[in-house]
Amino acid sequence: MTEIFGIPIQALMGQLMLGLVSGSFYAMLSLGLAVIFGMLNIINFAHGALYMMGAFLAWMGLEYWGVSYWWALLLAPLTVGVVGVVIERTMLQWLYKLDHLYGLLLTFGLALILEGLFRDLYGVAGQPYTIPDELSGAINLGFMFLPKYRVWVIVASLTVCIATWYLIEKTRLGAYLRAATENPKLTQAFGINVPLMVMLTYGFGVALAAFAGVLAAPAMQVSPLMGSNLIIVVFAVVVIGGMGSILGSIVTGLGLGVIEGLTKVFYPEASSTVVFVIMALVLLVRPAGLFGREK
Amino acid sequence: MKSATFGYLLLAALGLVAPFLFYPVLVMKVLCFALFACAFNLLLGYTGLLSFGHAIFFGTAAYVAGHAIKVWELPPLLGLLAGTAAAGLLGWAIGSLAIRRQGIYFAMITLALAQMVFFLFLQASFTGGEDGLQGVPRGTLFGVVDLADDRNLYYFVLAIFGTAFWLIHRTIHSPFGQILKAIRENEARAISLGYDVAKYKLLVFVLSAALAGLAGATKMLVFKFATLTDAHWHMSGEVVLMTLLGGMGTVLGPVVGSSLIVILQNELADKVGSLVTVIMGAIFVICVLAFRRGIVGEMAAFHKRLLGLKA
Numbered sequence: 001m002t003e004i005f006g007i008p009i010q011a012l013m014g015q016l017m018l019g020l021v022s023g024s025f026y027a028m029l030s031l032g033l034a035v036i037f038g039m040l041n042i043i044n045f046a047h048g049a050l051y052m053m054g055a056f057l058a059w060m061g062l063e064y065w066g067v068s069y070w071w072a073l074l075l076a077p078l079t080v081g082v083v084g085v086v087i088e089r090t091m092l093q094w095l096y097k098l099d100h101l102y103g104l105l106l107t108f109g110l111a112l113i114l115e116g117l118f119r120d121l122y123g124v125a126g127q128p129y130t131i132p133d134e135l136s137g138a139i140n141l142g143f144m145f146l147p148k149y150r151v152w153v154i155v156a157s158l159t160v161c162i163a164t165w166y167l168i169e170k171t172r173l174g175a176y177l178r179a180a181t182e183n184p185k186l187t188q189a190f191g192i193n194v195p196l197m198v199m200l201t202y203g204f205g206v207a208l209a210a211f212a213g214v215l216a217a218p219a220m221q222v223s224p225l226m227g228s229n230l231i232i233v234v235f236a237v238v239v240i241g242g243m244g245s246i247l248g249s250i251v252t253g254l255g256l257g258v259i260e261g262l263t264k265v266f267y268p269e270a271s272s273t274v275v276f277v278i279m280a281l282v283l284l285v286r287p288a289g290l291f292g293r294e295k
Numbered sequence: 296m297k298s299a300t301f302g303y304l305l306l307a308a309l310g311l312v313a314p315f316l317f318y319p320v321l322v323m324k325v326l327c328f329a330l331f332a333c334a335f336n337l338l339l340g341y342t343g344l345l346s347f348g349h350a351i352f353f354g355t356a357a358y359v360a361g362h363a364i365k366v367w368e369l370p371p372l373l374g375l376l377a378g379t380a381a382a383g384l385l386g387w388a389i390g391s392l393a394i395r396r397q398g399i400y401f402a403m404i405t406l407a408l409a410q411m412v413f414f415l416f417l418q419a420s421f422t423g424g425e426d427g428l429q430g431v432p433r434g435t436l437f438g439v440v441d442l443a444d445d446r447n448l449y450y451f452v453l454a455i456f457g458t459a460f461w462l463i464h465r466t467i468h469s470p471f472g473q474i475l476k477a478i479r480e481n482e483a484r485a486i487s488l489g490y491d492v493a494k495y496k497l498l499v500f501v502l503s504a505a506l507a508g509l510a511g512a513t514k515m516l517v518f519k520f521a522t523l524t525d526a527h528w529h530m531s532g533e534v535v536l537m538t539l540l541g542g543m544g545t546v547l548g549p550v551v552g553s554s555l556i557v558i559l560q561n562e563l564a565d566k567v568g569s570l571v572t573v574i575m576g577a578i579f580v581i582c583v584l585a586f587r588r589g590i591v592g593e594m595a596a597f598h599k600r601l602l603g604l605k606a
Contacts, residue, residue, distance in 0.1 A: 043399045091584060100399045101345045102583050105539065108532060109579025116572030232528065236407040239400060269418060276411035280392055283404065287395040 007265055010144045015261040021150050021219060023257015024157035027250045028212040029234045031161055034243040035168070036205040038181045039198050042092060042103030048231025049114035050206045052224060054080050054213025056118055059129050059222045069132040073214050080210035081203040088202040093195070111228065118224035126221025135218075153215050160211060161250045168246060177201065236279040242289025252290060302547075310453050319445040320517060325557045326456045327514035332537040332549030333463050334506035339535070340544035341467055342499050343479030345402045347531050348389065348409025349507050354526025355412070356382040356508030357515035358422050361431040364516075366421075371434040371442060375455075375512045382508020383501050385412070390500030394493055397482070406528060413526050427522030431515060448517065455513055459506055464546060466502065475499055479544075507534075536575060539582045542589025551590055 029047060036044045057076040061067030067075065087110065095102050130136075131149045138145040168174040180187040180194045188194045213227075220226065234253075241252030256275050264271040282290065313322045331353055338344045360378030363369045369377065389412075393404045416422045423429065433442040442448045466472050477485045478492055486492050515521045524530065533556065541552025556575075563571050586593050 037399075043403065091580065094584060098587075101402070102587065104345070104347075104399060104402055105535065106580055106583040108535075109576040109583065112532065112576030112579065113573050114576075116569055116574075116576060119569045119572065228528075232406055232410045235403040239396070239403050239407065272414045273411045276407050276414075279404070279407055280411075283392050283395050 012262075012265055013144045015265045016258060017146070017150050017261075018264070019258040019261020020254065021153050021257070022260060023254035024154050025212050025216060025230065025253075026234055026237045026257050027161055027253030028157050028208055029230065030237045030241065030249045030253050031164060031246060032205040032208040033234065033238055034246065034249045035164070035208075036202055037243050039177070039201040040088075040092065040103070041096065041100055042107065043100070043235075044202075044205065045104055045107040045231070046087075046110040046114065047107075047206065047209050047234070048227030048229075049111040050080050050084065050227070051209040051213040051216070051230065052118065052227030053083070053114060054210025055129075055217040055222045055226065056122075056213075056224075057210070058214040058217045059127050062129065063127075069214075069218070072217075073211065076214045077207035077210040080213075081207035084206035085199055085203040087206075088199045092202065093198075096198075111231075115224050115228060122224060124223060124225060126223035126226075129217040129222055131218040149218060153219060156215060157212065158250075160208070164208070165246045165250070233275050236275050240275075240279050240282045240289060242291045244289075245291040248291025307457070310457070314446055314449045319449045321557075321561060323445075323449055323452045323517045324514065324561075325554050326452050327510050327517065328534075328537065328553040328557050329550040330456050330459050330513070331507050331510035331534055332541070332553040333460060334503045334510060335534045336538045336543060336545075336549045337463055337466065337475075337499060337506070338503040339538055340542075340548070341472060341479060342475045342496065344394075344496065344500070345535070346393070346405040346500070346503075347402045347528070347535070348405035348407075349504070349534050350528060350530030351389075351409035351412050351526050352382040352386055352504040352507040353511030353514075353530060353534075354416070354521070354523070355385050356511040357521035357525045358416065358428060360512035361428045361515050361521040362421055364434060365428070365431045370438070371436060371516060374434075375509065375516065378512030378515070379505050379509040382511065383505030386501045386504020386508075387497070390497050390504065394496045394500065406531070409526075409531065410528060413523070413528070416523060416526055422521075422523070425523065427520055427524075429520045431519045431521070433516055433519065442516070452513055452517065455509065459509060463506065467546065471495070471498075533575070536579055536582075538589075539587075540578060540589055542592030542595075545589065545591040545595065548589050548591035555590075 029051060033044060033047055036042060036047075054076045057079055058067075058069070058072035061072050061075065062069070091106060091110075092103065095106060135149045135152050138147045139151075140146075166174075168177055176187065176192050177197060179190075180192065180197055184194050216226070237253055237256055238249070240256065241248045243249070256278065259278070260271055260274055263274045270277070310326075313319075331349075335346070335349050338346055338349075356378030358378075359381040360374045363377040364371060364374035389405060389408045392408065393401050396404060417424060421428075433448060435441050436447075436451055440447050440451070442451060467475075474485065474490055474495055477488070477490070478495060482492060511521075511525055514525070534553075537552040537556050538549045539552070540555060541550065542548030559574075560571060563574065567574070582589070588596060
C-alpha cells in the first residue's frame with residue numbers, strides 16, 4: 001500500500017475528504033454569519049441552533065410525515081427562513097440602534113430556548129438519518145473508496161456558497177444590498193426599502209444555516225447539541241477570516257476544515273483545538289483577520 | 296451616601312444571620328455566584344467588554360484549587376489562592392490575545408479560547424475527564440477551624456465574599472475605575488487623552504479573571520468537587536445572564552441577579568428538567584428587549600425619576 005509520511009494514502013485521503021465536508025459546513029455557516037453581520041450589525045448566536053433546527057426538521061419530516069430528503073432540502077430552509085423573518089420582525093429590529101452586544105445577547109437567549117426545547121423533546125442522544133438511496137454507497141477510485149454522500153455535501157455547499165457570492169457581488173439586488181450595508185440612510189433615500197431587505201437578509205442567512213443542517217443530517221447524528229458545538233468553531237473561523245469578504249469566508253472555512261482533517265491524521269489529540277490555536281496565531285500576527293479590514 | 300452605607304450594613308447583617316434562616320450550602324452557592332457575577336461585571340458593566348468565556352476562569356481555579364488541596368494536601372486558604380493565581384495567569388494569556396480586537400470580536404475570541412482550554416481539560420488526566428475531580432476535603436482553616444462544618448465554612452465564604460466585594464467596590468470608585476468607565480464610554484477619546492487603553496483593559500481583565508477564579512475555587516470547596524460544568528460555555532452564558540438581569544454597571548446588580556438565578560434554578564431543577572435552559576433563554580430575551588438596565592438599574596432610574604418629580 002502507498003504511504004505518505006508513514007500514513008496510508010487511503011486514510012489520508014479519507015480524512016482530507018472529511019475535512020472538506022466539515023470545511024463546507026464552516027464555510028456555509030460563516031458565510032451566513034458574515035451576510036447577517038453586514039446588514040444587521042448583529043452576530044447571530046442562534047445560527048448554530050437554527051442549523052440544528054434544519055437538521056431536526058429534515059429528521060422529523062422523514063420520521064412523521066415521510067417527507068423525502070430532497071423535499072427536506074427545500075422545505076426545512078424555507079421554514080427556518082420564515083422563523084428567521086418572524087424573529088427579525090418581532091425582536092431584532094428593536095436592537096439596531098443599540099450596542100452590538102445586545103444582538104449577541106438576544107440571539108444567545110434564542111439559541112438557549114431552541115436547544116432546550118429540542119433537548120426536552122428528544123434528549124441529548126443523536127437520532128440517525130439514513131442517507132437517501134441515490135447518494136448511498138461509494139465510488140471506487142482504484143486507490144480509495146469515495147463515499148458518494150461526502151462528495152455531494154461538498155458539491156452542494158460549494159454551489160450554494162458560490163451562488164450566494166454571485167447574488168451579492170454580481171446582481172442588481174446584491175448591489176442594493178451592498179449599498180444598504182455601506183449606508184442604509186442614503187440607500188433608503190434612493191427609494192429602496194431597506195427594512196424589507198434587512199428582514200430578507202436575516203431570513204436568507206438563517207435559511208442557509210438550515211440548508212447546512214439538512215446536509216449534515218445524514219452525515220452525522222441529528223442531536224440538539226450539534227449546533228452549539230459547531231457555532232463556537234465557526235466563530236473562530238470568522239475571527240480568522242474576518243467578515244469583510246464573502247469569498248474570504250468560503251476559503252477560510254474550507255481551508256480550516258482541511259487543516260482540521262489533516263490534524264486528525266497526524267496528531268489526533270489536537271484535532272479539536274487546532275482551529276482555536278490558529279485563531280490565536282492569527283490574532284498575534286494579523287489581528288484584523290486574514291481577509292479583514294481594521295475599521 | 297448615608298443611605299448607601301445603611302444599605303451595605305443591612306446586607307452585611309443579612310449575610311451574618313442568613314445561615315440560620317436558610318440552608319447554608321444554598322446561601323454559600325449564592326455568594327460564590329454573586330462574587331463570580333461581580334467580577335464579571337467589572338469587565339462588562341464598567342469597561343464595556345463582553346467576555347463570553349468567563350466560565351473557564353471559574354472552572355480552572357476550581358480544578359487547580361481542588362488539585363492543590365487534594366493531591367498536594369495544601370491547607371484550604373493556600374489552595375484557594377493557588378486557584379485564584381492560576382485563573383489570573385490564564386486571564387493574562389487569554390486577555391492579551393482578546394484585547395487585540397474590539398466589540399463583538401472580543402466576545403467571539405474569548406468564547407473560542409475558553410472552548411480551547413475546555414477541550415484541554417476534557418483530555419487532561421488531572422481533571423478526571425467527564426467524572427470531574429471528586430472528594431476534595433474541606434480541611435481546617437489555620438489548623439483550628441474545622442471547615443467540614445457548614446456553619447464554619449459559611450462564615451469563611453462570607454469573609455471571602457466580603458473582602459472581594461470590597462476590593463471590587465474600591466476598584467470601581469478609584470481613579471483606575473474612572474478610566475475604565477472612560478474606555479467604556481468612548482475608547483477613542485480615552486486613547487487621545489493619553490491613556491494606554493490596552494494596558495488598562497488587560498489589567499482589568501486579569502483582575503476580573505482572578506476574582507472569577509476565587510469564586511470558582513470557593514464553590515469547589517463548598518461542594519468538594521470540580522467538574523467540566525464549571526468550565527463549560529453554558530456557565531459563561533449564565534454569568535452574563537446574572538449580570539444582565541441584576542443590572543450591568545451597578546454595584547449590587549450582579550448580587551441581585553445571581554441570587555435570583557441560583558434560587559430559580561434550585562427551585563426549578565426537579566420540576567421542569569431540561570426546560571430550565573428554555574426559561575434561562577427566555578429571561579435573556581425579555582431582559583434585552585424590555586429592561587436592559589436590569590432590576591437594580593431600573594430601580595435606580597425609577598428612584599431618580601421620583602426625586603426629579605419632587606424637586
